[in-house]
Amino acid sequence: MVKKVAIVTGANRGIGFQVARQLLYDFPGDVIVTGRDTAKGQSACKKLAAEGLKPVWHELDVTQSASIRMFVDFIRENYGGIDVLVNNAGTVFEKDSPLSMYRQAELSIQTNFKGTMSLIRYFLPLLRPHARVVMLSSELGKLSSLGKELRKQIDLDKVTMFDLDKLADKYLAAIKAKVWSEYGWPDRILESISVLLNVFVYALARDLKSDQRRNILVNACCPGWTATEQMKTHLDESGCLGGVEARSPEEAAADVTRLALLPSGTSSPNGDTVYKRQIINIRD
Numbered sequence: 001m002v003k004k005v006a007i008v009t010g011a012n013r014g015i016g017f018q019v020a021r022q023l024l025y026d027f028p029g030d031v032i033v034t035g036r037d038t039a040k041g042q043s044a045c046k047k048l049a050a051e052g053l054k055p056v057w058h059e060l061d062v063t064q065s066a067s068i069r070m071f072v073d074f075i076r077e078n079y080g081g082i083d084v085l086v087n088n089a090g091t092v093f094e095k096d097s098p099l100s101m102y103r104q105a106e107l108s109i110q111t112n113f114k115g116t117m118s119l120i121r122y123f124l125p126l127l128r129p130h131a132r133v134v135m136l137s138s139e140l141g142k143l144s145s146l147g148k149e150l151r152k153q154i155d156l157d158k159v160t161m162f163d164l165d166k167l168a169d170k171y172l173a174a175i176k177a178k179v180w181s182e183y184g185w186p187d188r189i190l191e192s193i194s195v196l197l198n199v200f201v202y203a204l205a206r207d208l209k210s211d212q213r214r215n216i217l218v219n220a221c222c223p224g225w226t227a228t229e230q231m232k233t234h235l236d237e238s239g240c241l242g243g244v245e246a247r248s249p250e251e252a253a254a255d256v257t258r259l260a261l262l263p264s265g266t267s268s269p270n271g272d273t274v275y276k277r278q279i280i281n282i283r284d
């Protein structure tokens with residue numbers, strides 16, 4: 001009998017850790033806890049084991065193709081396919097990060113966007129029918145965040161991974177030259193990255209609708225402001241950011257887990273950006 005498997009990236013801490021934990025309770029198969037640092041990953045797995053859970057650890061740095069390839073080989077040999085993929089690995093910077101805006105944008109593009117895209121490229125052939133793919137993103141990533149000319153470059157019916165990859169490079173070049181506003185990009189890095197991710201999710205789901213493997217659902221999940229290690233430095237004394245109360249990692253993870261466990265045969269949400277269980281219209 002085929003053994004079901006769920007994968008969570010960047011699962012050694014924060015939201016990813018809680019998603020792995022919740023999947024270990026509710027997913028009927030193995031849950032692979034992945035991260036780029038073995039010591040941190042193993043210590044996370046120890047915490048989960050102390051609750052009586054049985055995580056499987058594997059190292060995975062989503063920015064390193066050799067690391068992705070080794071992990072894909074492990075999955076292929078041990079499971080032959082995948083049922084759930086949660087792309088959670090990402091960069092969150094503390095409030096007074098000493099890193100320049102360019103370096104923060106570069107790390108975010110490399111991890112959250114390009115890392116996610118390469119993982120998907122490798123795992124696409126391994127997705128089983130009824131697989132669920134969830135990307136951590138933000139509801140801030142709407143097309144209306146972009147300037148008019150930039151927005152025209154994204155046709156949701158046709159846009160490809162390759163187009164988005166090139167757009168991400170253009171974004172970084174605009175940041176480097178300090179002309180992002182002139183080129184129609186928002187000031188917040190999270191907003192720009194999330195537009196790219198949300199459009200990527202839309203395009204991937206669009207293409208998978210005509211795939212022979214039926215009912216594969218791909219969604220982006222906005223966790224909302226969540227009080228994880230770095231994010232805490234952005235919160236005021238009442239635990240709020242911009243007047244919005246931050247959620248606990250457990251609460252944010254519950255929304256992610258729900259999308260990862262959408263029952264077989266469900267058709268919606270798909271290709272959507274979901275925030276607090278509501279579909280956000282990214283065309284707005």
Ligand SMILES: NC(=O)c1ccc[n+]([C@@H]2O[C@H](COP(=O)([O-])OP(=O)(O)OC[C@H]3O[C@@H](n4cnc5c(N)ncnc54)[C@H](OP(=O)(O)O)[C@@H]3O)[C@@H](O)[C@H]2O)c1
Pocket residue numbers: 009010011012013014015016035036037040060061062063087088089090091092111112115136137138222223224225226227228229230231
């Ligand atoms: N927290 C929020 O308010 C918020 C809001 C919107 C979106 N998000 C997104 O939600 C996701 C999780 O956020 P979080 O707050 O839980 O972040 P976090 O606490 O900083 O955790 C991020 C995780 O990603 C891992 N990671 C970083 N680079 C990696 C790489 N190259 N390969 C593999 N793993 C890597 C980190 O590993 P290390 O421990 O080794 O660094 C860590 O396990 C991120 O994608 C973030 O952008 C968060």
